[in-house]
Amino acid sequence: MGTEHLERRVVVSGVGQSQIGRQVDRSGLQLTLDAITAAVADAGLRLDDIDGLATFPGGGAANLPGYANGNLYEVQDALGLRTTWRQGIVEGLALPFYGTAQAVATGQARHAVIWRTVKEGSAARNAGGRPAYGSTKPVAEGPLAWLLPVGMLSPVCQVAPYAMRYMHEYGATREQLGWIPVTQRAHAALNPDAVYRTPLTLEAYLESRMISTPMCLYDCDVPADGATAIVVSAIETAGDLRAPVRIEAMAGVVEGRPSWDQWEDMGRVGHGAARAMWERTDLRPADVDVAQLYDGFTIEVVWWLEALGFCSTGEAADFVDGGSRISLGGELPLNTWGGQLSGGRLHAGFGHTAEAVRQLRGEAGERQVDGAQVVALGNVGGFEAGAALLTRW
Amino acid sequence: MDATTGIPPAVTEETAAFWSAAQEGRLVVEQCTACGATSFPPRGICRSCRGRETSTAEITDRGVVYSFTVNHQRWLPDLEVPYAMVLVEFPAHPGVRVTGRLRGCPAEETRIGMLVDIGFEPGPGGQAIPSFIAAGADA
Structure with a gap:
């Protein structure tokens, strides 16, 4: 970000979470929808107020089973929304609300929601133990090419x-x-x-x-299994919000x-x-x-x-x-x-x-x-x- | 200790020279034709002067362990544990740090500052991987 305080043009207006547990026997999409609907209600908004959607990781990137859930387009379709801004983040997620705040601050969206849904708890159970990072792919690509083949098979090794x-x-x-x-x-x-x-x-x-x-x-x-959704809103909407945070x-x-x-x-x-x-x-x-x-x-x-x-x-x-x-x-x-x-x-x-x-x-x-x-x-x-x-x- | 259980590397335009030299037991890194700087991993561009003409240089010096870990967790079926992995630097080649396994001493005796000789061993998918050898001395 530049020197201008773009982040002060927005607020974090809502947070919501699905059931969270070692294993929650719901699909990633259902956990995502639970979290988004809870976060929007928490903000004091209606789903139709949401015009920006973002998720991490976008593009279906998954180096671990259960890592990526809640496809952005399935979520938009399920909620029947019209959006002016979307972002699937694989790299560059400095903060959960980083890109979302930048988008809302610059008028690309007015109320944007970003979610992160994990099913890694269930995936580990189904695999009989915590699987190797990168084991979802046949070969180690990019930076992982220097780590996985020598045995750095998990983020903990790294x-x-x-x-x-x-x-x-x-x-x-x-x-x-x-x-x-x-x-x-x-x-x-x-x-x-x-x-x-x-x-x-x-x-x-x-x-x-x-x-x-x-x-x-x-x-x-x-x-764990669970979804978290965060709503970021333009600061001029603060009067419509239940409990914004700066x-x-x-x-x-x-x-x-x-x-x-x-x-x-x-x-x-x-x-x-x-x-x-x-x-x-x-x-x-x-x-x-x-x-x-x-x-x-x-x-x-x-x-x-x-x-x-x-x-x-x-x-x-x-x-x-x-x-x-x-x-x-x-x-x-x-x-x-x-x-x-x-x-x-x-x-x-x-x-x-x-x-x-x-x-x-x-x-x-x-x-x-x-x-x-x-x-x-x-x-x-x-x-x-x-x-x-x-x-x- | 068998190191063949695991995930093999994708071999790319940038990395083919490294992995083929590894099969011959040689450690090669990228060297800039213009300024002579060595760099790892290979990017097809000099990280010092951004020159696009690069060749390879073989490193034969002893390395120094910058840091390490001993993995005890069986992340894959048949993975033999525990094993030590070391991050090795070469004082004569700033900008080069290579991660590999460590042989030649019990895993629990691995230390920061240990001297190691360059080596390779069979890894996943028939690809030789860096596998340094404890030299029995500190830097």
Whole structure:
């Protein structure tokens, strides 16, 4: 985005989710329709008000069974809509609402909805276990050609060298990182929609099976079934909306080598996006009340805590140690819905955004952070990175 | 440890030279005809000067482990685990980092900063894949 604050011409007007679970025996299309209708109602709009549709990933891109659901044209047909703008995103999803906000801010649509529907929980069950990334295709293409053939058969294998390098450079330990999933599980206990709600102890984390060193089972998010839809509306429609939320600033910067294995400094990720985001606002890290940071893996939370300036580079392990700072009631409550580690892998920041909106409206139930005015979002780990601040209306 | 279970690479105009040299046990990277810079993976363009004329250069030096992971999860039926994978850099060739398996030491002894020799082994689909060999020393 340029220097003009396009993101302040729009609001996040609605969020909606289908049933979420390890396995939900509904089709991806039905989960998608449940989420969209819920999000539009949540915005205080009618379906006929929607004139923009977007989904991730578009084009049917699927490197994992159950990864892509809710075809854009089937959704438009099912809902009987007329649209002036559509977007299927495979690459470039810095934030769930990034392109949608740009489209609405520039008048391409007035009320646009974007959804992300996953059926990876069912797919894993049907395969008898979590399948290899890329196993939906006969050969490894593009960047995956350098990863899958040598045995980097899952995103966890690809992210693990980042964690290994980070721990090597800064002396972080598994005993410290474990407080991320332990704390988020405590938050999930307060979220009736979370996939895993029973308490997790640090001992259980340390004893859990290793997946790809140093990432163990509880460092990884949980494959799930479920859909999340987000409605973005033009700010001049705010009077028609039930409970809009502002986008104070957003940025999506890809710098360095955009590749899992070629990224130059594996100890530092997301800093470009975070820096660009802070340049678009007068707010500072100390103004943030709640953080919803992408957590496909625990190490990604570490990156975002540092990139967004909640602590210095190399200090995130100390920051999360003991869990008190990142708990409800702490200085920076983290992933209050449980995150993807316990809430379910809704993927690509969709679950995080839904929670951010609920916190800012005071609609987060037992896990509500009192008086939440500013929520920080850090989305997607690795080279594709987006950061945003959402603020109360 | 067998490394043939897995997903073979798509071989393209840009990558054919790498994969065919791999079958011969040689590591080749892209080299710019104009400025001499080496780069990996091959893009058919120099990442330093954007020159479109490229050739290949063979790397024979020892590499240094930048980072690594030991995979314990059986992502595919018949996948033999655990195995170590290393991201290897070559001090004389900035811009080149190659990911491969590691042999020559127990997986749990893999360390950042280890020196490794270049090697290959049979991988999926009959394609030889990078498989470095622990040199028993640190950089």
